Amino acid sequence: MELAINGSSDKLSVSDAIFGREFSEDLVHQVVVAYRNAGRAGTKAQKTRSEVNGTTKKSKKQKGGGARHGALTAPIFVGGGVTFAAKPRSFAQKVNRKQYRAAMAVILSELNRQGRITVVESFDVDSAKTSGLVSKLKGFELGKRPLIVTEEASENLYLSARNLPYVEVRDVQGLDPVALVGADSVLVTTDALKKIEEWLA
Known part of the structure; x- marks a missing residue:
């Protein structure tokens, strides 16, 4: 499978097992609920x-x-x-590593099918200014809740997005199913995509 790179005639070859997987609502629901429950304090x-x-x-x-x-x-x-x-009690649910990775691949595949993944060569801002990020995002049709995924999110990029209530910036290590499900679209760099493939392979 090949994904088009925005602003370039080149295409990026990706794995069908990660970006062309059949959708499973039950799997995604189970993993998303387990992820959110793991964040509950359970101190009532x-x-x-x-x-x-x-x-x-x-x-x-x-x-x-x-x-x-x-x-x-x-x-x-x-x-x-x-x-x-x-x-006080724990709300944590057991999710196997294989199951978690499969759910991430299913979510990415569904986003790809719906045309909600935009691939770019690189994405960063020169300084930590919200206006700079806003003007840069205007060149893409990302909807109200975009998720920006880079290999290693720079401090300038993180600080620029901090005042934008619906814009999230994540590096590959910080990517999770709740962030993907909650995003209208995902803007991801080629380096981040390769790292995601290595992680979910």
Whole structure:
């Protein structure tokens, strides 16, 4: 398979196994959910009735006072414990390395089929100025949420994109399925593509 290089008559030869793979919604969904869950803190904590700081003495006499009840730490009272209290836990899901790489290849293949991958020889900015990056991106039809992938993102490029709310800059090592799925289009350099191929091969 060959991908056209923007602004050049040359074409870049890429692997069909990575950029021409059949789409699998179940695989992509599983890997994206697992990736997002791995980033959850899982630190939510609530107190049960036994952990609430309060007396467990009977709140009123047994008869003549309305409802018969014991401790005010019970869940039915304001300030009492929680019936099924949340406790700190891990949301991490196991995803095999082979499965993760396959999902990345499936996402890249679908982006390629939809014409949402733009390949360039190189991409960088001279100085850390947002206006410079904006003017450079106007030469491409990337949509509202572009993802820029370079072999090693320069500091100038990263700082230039920092104030643009929907523009993301990643190097190959920082590429993940959530970033790819959330992008309207992907602008990638030839060097980055070769490195991605080596990674997913």
